[in-house]
Amino acid sequence: MKEKTLSSAEIRGSERTALSVENLEIGYRASRGIVHAVRGVSFDLLEGESLALIGESGSGKTTMGLSLVRLLPTSAKVFSGKIIFKDDTGRQLDVLNLEKEGLRRFRWEQCAMVFQSALNALNPVLRVRDHFLDTYKSHASSGRVDEKKVIERAKEVLRFVQLDPDRVLNSFPHELSGGMRQRVMIALGLLLNPKVIILDEPTTALDVITQRAIIDVIRRLKQEHEFAMIFISHDLSLAAELADRVATMYAGRVIEIGNVEDVFYKPCHPYTVGLLRAVPTLEGGRKDLISIPGSPPDLIDMPSGCKFHPRCPYATQQCMEEEPPLIDVGNNHGAACWHWQRVIQDWEAGKDAYERDSD
Ligand SMILES: Nc1ncnc2c1ncn2[C@@H]1O[C@H](COP(=O)(O)OP(=O)(O)OP(=O)(O)O)[C@@H](O)[C@H]1O
Ligand code: SF4
Ligand SMILES: [Mg+2]
Secondary structure, three states: OOOOEOOHHHHOOOOOEEEEEEEEEEEEEEOOEEEEEEEEEEEEEEOOOEEEEEOOOOOOHHHHHHHHOOOOOOOEEEEEEEEEEEOOOOOEEEHHHOOHHHHHHHHHHOEEEEOOOHHHOOOOOOOHHHHHHHHHHHHOOOOOOOHHHHHHHHHHHHHHOOOOHHHHHOOOHHHOOHHHHHHHHHHHHHOOOOOEEEEEOOOOOOOHHHHHHHHHHHHHHHHHOOOEEEEEEOOHHHHHHHOOEEEEEEOOEEEEEEEHHHHHHOOOOHHHHHHHHOOOOOOOOOOOOOOOOOOOOOOOOOOOOOOOHHHOOOOOHHHHHOOOOOEEEEOOEEEOOOOHHHHHHHHHOOOOHHHHHHO
């Protein structure tokens, strides 16, 4: 039977779309060749929605995020694709073709990014108040800067992330804890009230208590404001807690995408299954908690066919020869796997394909 492929229009397909990514291909120049970091990625982000991008280290999550705000390093090249952003007036911005001034206003005013390793992203010789003033001056569209107004807004967003504005604004970054600096970075992202905020690994490198505090801030952002959010994480529990939709990335591609309940309770891609079985449960019942065998592919010289086949317990000859498209498995849920029906059947029957394979 011929499978129905999930087209980009079906992955998207809503007038409430805030951001659409279509067939994006990005590579980095390296001495051995091109690192194919993002390969044919398409998805939509709806207004007010939160989408989690999950996947192992090196799967292309940060590259994807940086491309959305056009902050890729110079060694990167966008080979093809489109990023369309709908601004507050409903106008569609073609992000990859924005000119300097349009881009300056787009960043932070429409779409802000809190960077991975944000803990080191603040300038150590500037007080926090100067970070807010600089961000405003660099990105706000209104000509004259009313410093008093900017500081008032800074205080508002700092209070939102549960920091004491008077103390924090006058501090240098080194005077703040890691959790406080992460919150300052989130507050800076909120300064110009963007429509979309991208959070790259917002809780990595923080202790468990501080992680919890940051998760609470993100949850309030989602509940009390209309931000659409992309958060990038390899922490599945964070995604389960905060996301409306989840996209799993592997070797630069989105290999599974759907509502959080569908992807986590009815995974149709063996890689997502592998990620899920590596998450400890509260009951602690899974003695067989192990990571996916093997390692991610070399993105310069990738395996043939499905890039997951060398690690996949379901792999067949077809998998080695043909890379599967994102197949429509129902309910706007897509999985790039030729054998998705077997994968979901085994999952629902409680069969562990990885364990069977290693026997
Ligand atoms: N500046 C660069 N030059 C060359 N290759 C790069 C560069 N930045 C990233 N890469 C490569 O691109 C691929 C994707 O990297 P990326 O940082 O987007 O992954 P990631 O999913 O965010 O990983 P992590 O979870 O470790 O943050 C990796 O193979 C990485 O080595
Ligand atoms: S297409 Fe084949 S190799 Fe790829 S994930 Fe599916 S079963 Fe595994
Ligand atoms: Mg990253």
